[in-house]
Amino acid sequence: MNTLFDKIWDSxxxxxxxxxxxxxxxxxxxxxxxxxxxAFDGLRRRGLKVFRPERTYCSPDHNIPTVNQDKPIxxxxxRQQVEQLTKNAGEFGLTLFPLGHPRNGIIHVIGPENGxxxxxxxxxxxxxxxxxxxxxxxxxxxxxxxxVEMVLASQCILQAKPKTxxxxxxxxxxxxxTAKDIALYIIAKMTTGGATGYxxxxxxxxxxxxxxxxxxxxxxxxxxxxxRGGLIAPDEVTFEYCKRRPYxxxxxxxxxxxxxxxxxxxGDDAVFDKEIRFDAADIRPRVTYGTNPGMGIAVDEPVxxxxxxxxxxxxxxxEKSLAYMGFKSGNSIEGTKVDYVFLGSCTNGRLDDFRQxxxxxxxxxxxxxxxxxxxxxxxxxxxxxxxEGLDKIIEEAGFEIRQPGCSACLAMNDDKVPAGCxxxxxxxxxxxxxxxxxxxxxxxxxxxxxxxxxxxVITNPLNxx
Amino acid sequence: MKQKFxxxxxxxxxxxxxxxxxxxIIPARFLKATSREGFGENLFRxxxxxxxxxxxxxxxxxxxxxxGQILVAGKxxxxxxxxEHAAWAIADYGFRVVVSTFFADIHKNNELNNFVxxxxxxxxxxxxxFETIEANPKAQVSxxxxxxxxxxxxxxxxxxxxxxxxxxxxLLNGLDDIDYLLSNRDKILEYENK
Numbered sequence: 261m262n263t264l265f266d267k268i269w270d271s272x273x274x275x276x277x278x279x280x281x282x283x284x285x286x287x288x289x290x291x292x293x294x295x296x297x298x299a300f301d302g303l304r305r306r307g308l309k310v311f312r313p314e315r316t317y318c319s320p321d322h323n324i325p326t327v328n329q330d331k332p333i334x335x336x337x338x339r340q341q342v343e344q345l346t347k348n349a350g351e352f353g354l355t356l357f358p359l360g361h362p363r364n365g366i367i368h369v370i371g372p373e374n375g376x377x378x379x380x381x382x383x384x385x386x387x388x389x390x391x392x393x394x395x396x397x398x399x400x401x402x403x404x405x406x407x408v409e410m411v412l413a414s415q416c417i418l419q420a421k422p423k424t425x426x427x428x429x430x431x432x433x434x435x436x437x438t439a440k441d442i443a444l445y446i447i448a449k450m451t452t453g454g455a456t457g458y459x460x461x462x463x464x465x466x467x468x469x470x471x472x473x474x475x476x477x478x479x480x481x482x483x484x485x486x487x488r489g490g491l492i493a494p495d496e497v498t499f500e501y502c503k504r505r506p507y508x509x510x511x512x513x514x515x516x517x518x519x520x521x522x523x524x525x526x527g528d529d530a531v532f533d534k535e536i537r538f539d540a541a542d543i544r545p546r547v548t549y550g551t552n553p554g555m556g557i558a559v560d561e562p563v564x565x566x567x568x569x570x571x572x573x574x575x576x577x578x579e580k581s582l583a584y585m586g587f588k589s590g591n592s593i594e595g596t597k598v599d600y601v602f603l604g605s606c607t608n609g610r611l612d613d614f615r616q617x618x619x620x621x622x623x624x625x626x627x628x629x630x631x632x633x634x635x636x637x638x639x640x641x642x643x644x645x646x647x648e649g650l651d652k653i654i655e656e657a658g659f660e661i662r663q664p665g666c667s668a669c670l671a672m673n674d675d676k677v678p679a680g681c682x683x684x685x686x687x688x689x690x691x692x693x694x695x696x697x698x699x700x701x702x703x704x705x706x707x708x709x710x711x712x713x714x715x716x717v718i719t720n721p722l723n724x725x
Numbered sequence: 726m727k728q729k730f731x732x733x734x735x736x737x738x739x740x741x742x743x744x745x746x747x748x749x750i751i752p753a754r755f756l757k758a759t760s761r762e763g764f765g766e767n768l769f770r771x772x773x774x775x776x777x778x779x780x781x782x783x784x785x786x787x788x789x790x791x792x793g794q795i796l797v798a799g800k801x802x803x804x805x806x807x808x809e810h811a812a813w814a815i816a817d818y819g820f821r822v823v824v825s826t827f828f829a830d831i832h833k834n835n836e837l838n839n840f841v842x843x844x845x846x847x848x849x850x851x852x853x854x855f856e857t858i859e860a861n862p863k864a865q866v867s868x869x870x871x872x873x874x875x876x877x878x879x880x881x882x883x884x885x886x887x888x889x890x891x892x893x894x895x896l897l898n899g900l901d902d903i904d905y906l907l908s909n910r911d912k913i914l915e916y917e918n919k
Contacts, residue, residue: 274916275909280891283909285916295808297759306903311913323757337757344759388807388831402831404809406838406901414906416913420889422830452744453801456830486804488830552744552804571852573799577743670753670806679776691748691805693771 262527264493265424265459268399272382274416281418287381288393289411290367291318291354293345294672295386299409300348312415313353317376320345320359321366322672326635326662329360338673352412363506365638365664368392368606372476373640375505379494379521384411389606389688391482394491395475396498397524399459401489422488423457423533426526428464431540436722438616439474440608440686440705442466443481444546444556446538452554456486458534461526466540467492472501473612480607481688484553493525545721548690548703549593550581555690557593559708559720565589584692585700586682593702594718600683601632601713602695603706605669608686609637611644613706618650620710620724626658627716633675634659635667657714671696684712728840730896733821734867734878736793738785739858745798746805747832751814753806764810765817790862795822797854802843803832812839822868824875826851837892838901844868844875850884853877870896 275283296318303310310316323338333339342359349356357363363370368389371377377393383400384390386408393400403417410417427446460482462475470478475492482490499518502508509517544558557564566578566589587593603609603617614636626632634654636642642664645651651661668675669687671694677683679698686709687694690701704712707721714724755767772784780787796815802825803811812835815823823836824844836843846854857864857879864879870893876883888896895901906913 275912277891277905280889283906283912285913294756298761298809301760302903308907322753341757341759386807386809388805402807404807404812404831404835404838406809406903407834410902410906413903414910414913416906416909418891418902418905452804453827453829456801456827483805486801486829552746554744571848573741573743573855576741577799580742670748672753672756689746689748689805691746693752694748697752697754697771697776 263424263530263532264397264461264491264524264526265399267524268380268382269421277418281420283416284382284419286384286411286415286417287315288371288376288383289316290371290383290385290390291316291345291408292322292367292385292387293320293341294322295405296348296408297341297344298405299412300352302409303352303412308413310352310354310412315415316354316412317371318345318349318354318356319364319367319370322666322670324359324665325673326633326665326667326675329663335674362639365640366606366609366666368480369609369637369641372396372472373505373638375502375508378502378508378517379498380524384417388483389480391487391489392476392480392606394479394482394489395472396502397491397494397521399489399491402483422459424461425455425458425534425536426461426463426532428535428537429462429466429540430464430537431466432469433466433540433543436707436725437543437545438705438707439470439477441543441546443478444548444553444703445543447481447485447553448556449538450485450554452484452552453486455482458487460487460490461532462490462492468495471612472497473610476610477607481553484688494521545705545708547593547708547718549585549587551584551690551692552581553688553690553703555581556703559594559718563587563589563591563593594720596682596718598630598684598712598717599681600677601630601709602635602668602683602685602687603709604633604635604637604667605687606637606666607688608706609635610641613686614641614645614650615648616706617710618653620707620721621657621659621714622653624657624714626713629716630713632659632713633662633668635662636664638664659713668695670694684709684718727899727901729899730821730840730842730870732867732869733794734865735795736863737795737797737854737858737866738791738793739855740785740796740798741855743799744801744804747803747808747811748805750803750811751808756808756810761813763817764814765819768814768818794820795824795866795868796820797824797851797858800826802828804829807831809835812836812841816841824851824854837896840896842868842870842896844886846875846884846886850882853880853882
């Protein structure tokens with residue numbers, strides 16, 4: 261006990277069901293248009309109000325176009341779902357950052373940048389990438405729509421307490437190796453289901469050295485190894501980020517909050533159910549070669565063989581993956597022709613990510629055969645990109661920056677990668693058809709995505725630094 | 726949606742693939758509906774139908790040999806997106822039980838909240854179950870919630886499965902978590918006033 265996770269969890273226990281789950285109080289609930297309509301319907305059916313409307317914040321992000329947001333959404337079904345969120349937020353008295361609002365954006369980007377996500381909080385959202393908010397030292401996890409209804413109705417959720425795991429990354433990262441590469445490295449080592457049932461704390465020198473954006477990237481992808489969530493102890497980097505955000509505490513309240521947050525990190529005597537250590541020096545720029553995020557390699561490594569000890573289902577699944585991607589065991593992945601590049605998503609759609617992308621494309625040109633979608637996570641990110649002049653660098657290299665949203669990460673809007681085309685994507689999932697039916701996805705960091713965008717092939721970004 | 730669960734005895738549909746993610750169970754482009762109904766027709770859409778909408782004959786759901794209320798899948802079923810639409814699609818299609826060696830956490834909760842029973846079995850039991858179905862697609866499997874037992878009736882081999890006692894109570898009686906949480910309002914107010 262005495263871990264960061266246990267301290268937060270235990271302080272939010274309302275009751276314990278006999279022989280059952282814990283009733284956990286939720287400090288912050290985020291809501292988007294895709295996983296909430298049925299929950300609001302449920303409230304109506306039961307004749308219920310939202311129990312604590314001031315704790316829920318809504319933003320449409322999944323369905324929204326990334327061009328012409330000032331015009332009505334052309335896809336009628338998408339438009340209806342977005343309008344439904346507006347209607348529900350109005351009817352139930354919830355704060356909404358609608359399309360075109362200066363605070364609109366991907367819910368996992370705007371929560372932190374508005375100071376709605378704070379250390380020590382319990383945070384849920386009908387979205388598996390809610391784990392992002394763990395970067396602040398919060399217990400944050402994705403839930404289903406029935407659970408969204410529970411939170412709206414009672415500000416509580418029933419959950420079995422997960423086991424705890426600490427993943428320590430010692431040492432320092434080499435230049436050109438990013439938080440995304442750490443995430444893809446850890447997930448490949450752990451496998452796509454290897455952390456199922458656990459809440460993961462990331463620790464160690466390499467983690468402490470990450471910016472808040474980098475920490476969010478890492479925690480965001482915790483779900484891709486099956487973890488219930490991931491979190492990082494709050495420190496000066498966290499406090500500096502949270503300070504002076506629109507919704508963060510001010511004045512005396514701020515001082516009190518920081519004093520409390522300082523008590524949260526895991527004690528020296530903290531006991532985890534599982535401990536794993538990696539060395540930052542072993543991490544190189546990463547890519548995926550298969551159809552789950554655990555199927556990853558360093559960009560300069562050959563595509564592996566299926567492990568010889570694998571059983572029949574595992575072999576069949578591995579071969580299905582490679583056949584879908586069009587890759588062969590033993591072959592190099594570098595030099596593979598790239599059709600699309602996507603910079604964005606709740607994983608890599610923040611200022612740091614645009615900085616990384618710009619650092620590679622500066623003074624170079626977009627490859628003529630690559631279609632590139634650069635989608636900031638929020639209007640605030642876009643403003644920061646412009647303030648730093650990154651937009652000029654990016655535009656001079658032949659790219660354009662689109663309007664914010666989830667975009668090609670899951671292709672619910674028009675940003676779909678055509679069947680058979682290969683995309684190098686900074687998003688979080690390379691599942692079959694994730695970026696459009698038949699689309700093939702290679703996950704990578706913003707640096708590796710930028711390297712692909714200017715060369716037209718999968719390229720080790722270290723060659724361009 | 727609330728439906729009491731007791732015992733299901735049925736033939737099975739086999740999906741001997743690992744890490745089946747919820748994007749495969751129900752692709753994102755079908756998540757735009759604002760009701761819970763009708764997702765079954767797009768269950769495993771891109772594995773079931775080609776890009777012209779024609780059924781892919783080799784996929785088990787299209788194979789007339791296989792039918793039943795029990796879906797048997799490889800390990801780590803339901804990983805990825807939290808979309809409850811995946812559980813709605815499974816239930817709407819007519820499955821009442823999903824059997825695997827382990828489930829992704831969020832999807833497992835989503836199944837339980839929709840009165841679909843995720844049954845976690847051992848690797849040898851799963852391997853033998855796939856063999857049984859392959860040999861005789863009409864082979865019956867019995868899943869009994871009160872005794873927490875799954876039985877391969879073709880081989881007579883049984884295995885005990887775990888389920889949280891509270892969730893078992895909910896499934897047996899057709900109750901959901903919101904009923905419970907609403908009955909606990911005093912405790913919530915007490916917590917808030919602490």
